[in-house]
Amino acid sequence: MRINSGISLRAGLVGTLAAVALAGCASTTSDDDDGGAATADLTPVTLQLQWLTQAQFAGYYAALDQGYYEEEGLDVSILPSGGDVVPQDALANGEVDYAIAWVPKVLGSIEQGAQITDVAQVFERSATLQVSFADAGIDSVAELDGKKIGSWGYGNEWELFAGLNRAGVTDVEIIQQAFDMNAFLAGDIDAAQAMTYNEYAQLLESENPETGDLYQPEDFSVIDWNEEGTAMLQDAIWADATRLADDEEYAETTVKFLKASIRGWVFARDNPEETAEIVTAAGSTLGASHQLWMTNEVNKLIWPSTTGGIGMVDPAAWEATVEMSLETSNETGATIISTEPPSTAYSNTYIEQALAELVEDGVDVTGDGFEPLSVTLAAGGS
Secondary structure (H helix, E strand, C coil), X not given: CEEECCCCCCCCHHHHXXXXXXXXXXXXXXXXXXXXXXXXXXXXXXXXXXXXXXXHHHHHHHHHHCCHHHHCCEEEEEECCCXXXXXXXXXXXXXXXXXXXXXXXXXXXXXXXXXXXXXXXXXXXXXXXXXXXXXXXXXXHHHHCCCEXXXXXXXXXXXXXXXXXXXXXXXXXXXXXXXXXXXXXXXXXXXXXXXXXXXXXXXXXXXXXXXXXXXXXXXXXXXXXHXXXXXXXXXXXXXXXXXXXXXHHHHHHHHHHHHHHHHHHHHHHHCHHHHHHHHHHCCCCCCHHXXXXXHHHHHHHHCCCCCCCCECCCHHHHHHHHHHHHHXXXXXXXXXXXXXXXXXXXXXXXXXXXXXXXXXXXXXXXXXXXXXXXXXXXXXXX
């Protein structure tokens, strides 16, 4: 398996994104009659995201905007990242109270000693694709053989390698892909990594030079890891395992935080257009049609819930992710983990309590009747 790092991240990416992330931080405050911040009676909570402010995290921004956190007695600050912060490390180091991160990445951190717990598996489905032009003849994982394959790395590549391993494909050239589709559109990559809610939309927002119109879905072939059986669990809410065990107040706060966050995701499901506007107002620089597309696609990853309610960890999906983390090898022969994670790696205790309280309040936590929007993307996502 060949590795090519010639196509690298844009110069200064981390520094630039870090500045944007800091500019996008948000927190809750409420003013008393005298104009002062009346937050003394609220419990301060910090949530570390794994990327910039965007609709991937729509539920948390909706919960913030709609006052759901404050109703639970919480003063929540949402901290974006930009590649400069590893969410699970920030949590394990006591810098934040909760973090959003993909399960495979965190399993590696747990094996290295991080004492953290998946307390809500928000995304039930994977959003990762491998995309090629339709005329390239790449309609299956086996047909990636001999091709130039784009991968972001940084722990985002494991579903790809699981698929390659399962198909017995070893003759590929792994190219370091930037967090965009420019190299793919330029012809430097045969099959590029893309998230349904972001990079795939970037393609459909781009002009086809042969027609002068925007690209259409039929212009591309898509490998969906959900369909290939190598999807791994992605965005989850992680908490400090030690504090959960030793600090009753933190455990109670966790239930409150989950309850409000789930209400935010329910709001995003039922009000996608307004939610897209909320995320934009929170500091996202994405265009209006792209933001709505992202909100809609993220909703598809959550709804309908087949696990008994949003956030419940499905033991079968968890075990499948663990098994692939143990067995999947990358281009260097390394695996994500070498031993089974501890029993504290996930817990449904807190989300079960949060869901029970929400159901008692009449909140629909499964979204059985969910119907996604049909979103039309504009050029450049505007």
